[in-house]
Amino acid sequence: MKIKMNNAVGPQVRSAKPKAGKLLPTLGVLSLAGGLQAATQYFAHTFDYQASLGGHIGHIYAPWSILQWASKWYSHYPNEIMSAGSVGMLVSTVGLLGVAIAKVVASNTSKANQFLHGSARWAEKKDIQAAGLLPRPRTVLEVVTGKEEPTATGVYVGGWEDKDGSFYYLRHSGPEHVLCYAPTRSGKGVGLVVPTMLSWPASAVITDLKGELWALTAGWRKKHAKNKVLRFEPASSNGGICWNPLDEIRLGTEFEVGDVQNLAQLIVDPDGKGLDSHWQKTAFALLVGVILHALYKAQADGTYATLPSVDAMLADPNRDVGELWMEMATYGHVDGQNHHAIGSAARDMMDRPEEEAGSVLSTAKSYLSLYRDPVVARSVSKSEFRIKDLMHQDDPASLYIVTQPNDKARLRPLVRIMVNMIVRLLADKMDFENGRPVAHYKHRLLMMLDEFPSLGKLEILQESLAFVAGYGIKCYLICQDINQLKSRETGYGHDETITSNCHVQNAYPPNRVETAEHLSRLTGQTTIVKEQITTSGRRTAAMLGQVSRTFQEVQRPLLTPDECLRMPGPRKSATGEIEEAGDMVVYVAGYPAIYGKQPLYFKDPVFQARAAIPAPKVSDKTIHVQDAGQGITI
Structure with a gap:
């Protein structure tokens, strides 16, 4: 008994259902019809196509005419x-015999199973359209109503060439996140980042090493995308914007202690490795109390609390630190009453042995040493914009976080604080109406984080990827390779969930074999039919004695790690400038992998014109300078 197994897995396999052969039954019917036609024409020929038969010499009759004539004139x-009838039977018999022979030959002919070991294949145009990276063909309803699916607001994830050599940009407009693997100097900036920033109309946060993206994209974003362009370069006093992290603390609310704890956690854990040592944990507890005390005291005095002022409070040369602990323990913070968290921190320090207290204090002060730089201190002395302004103002805003290479390491704690607060403060509230989430933002936000593993492990970023899309935040994360992402020391470890929460992954030719193996596994396994020919007989003979041909299904990766490592990269000139684009691969969850082509913005006259718009000399602001600290927006 033949049992049909329901074991088809994967879209290619399930759609490739075995079709019943129609050729042989058709040939059988044609054989019978041919026999009737032969009998009809033979009978007509016998009577010289007489008029009584309804025709003339050479006339072709209907095949069933012989049946009518037999019933009428057989007697x-x-x-x-x-x-x-004998002629008709002979013709039908020959035809049916041929069908039988064809059936035997077909039954004895082996057929290769193209999906035996895997069904991976490269995407075609219809697959890319189904994945949402290319505009779909217009439907009749869209033609009639004039409404089409918007496709011109997405981020650029690559390019693709069809068989005719026509080039298409691949853009992703959905709320899902994008993860890119691109080594240094591979062309990700000119191919992905710059085109995206020269076309994304909503708000954005961009990590900008060297200020290159500001120079190329801020002009267009301000003039044509109608964005407020904000340049935060804490190590420079040349036209940048100021931002005080303490102004984001929701003082006097139930969130104040949690906000300060999150801030203190980032201060004492600048690399995201966790609070492992006793000194880190005690310095964390101390900073929570001191920052809260500074905020309440500044509120009472009509001044502004800043991280440099917190450092000055702990390192005041004209005051014994014991006086600070006593002030924290006795000060009336809330309605004349001492704040529990502040008093507890002060009591902890007073109860410690002098040597231990000194070590805790010195540890806390060491984490605030960055803010003794007068340039950095000025950049965090007031707030000329607020985090909420990115998504909730009338105009969208683009925040460029600029760090020069020589300042990248020392500014990391401050950049981590900013990115952490952006995620926490913009994804803090969601309401529902009629079973559907209700948006509380005016503008979507794109977080374009280049070299994001260099910020250290940001636990909130990893955890929030699963839900921030519902708050209008789309993340575009770029790393050099999979090792940088999975590093236990500086990355998110082998159990990271970044890749799990990124719907689209794209990659330039990698330099590390681990990344190539990861991309090969993403591409999947395919089935290759291998032909093997065996011959026998003398090679000098006119004909070989025997030739046998066998077919065998073999499994192989659609893209092997070796092929991945040898993908053609961009061709560069002697000075290192990219002249011709290289290849890349794009993966969209649930669809075949796309073997694509790298886009280059300077090859596109539209992007060239947009990039040529000069960037503003001075950053925009969303808060009046005289009102900075109170957060009164324009």
């Missing part, structure tokens, strides 16, 4: 009818 012409 008059039995021999002629039998002769015609």
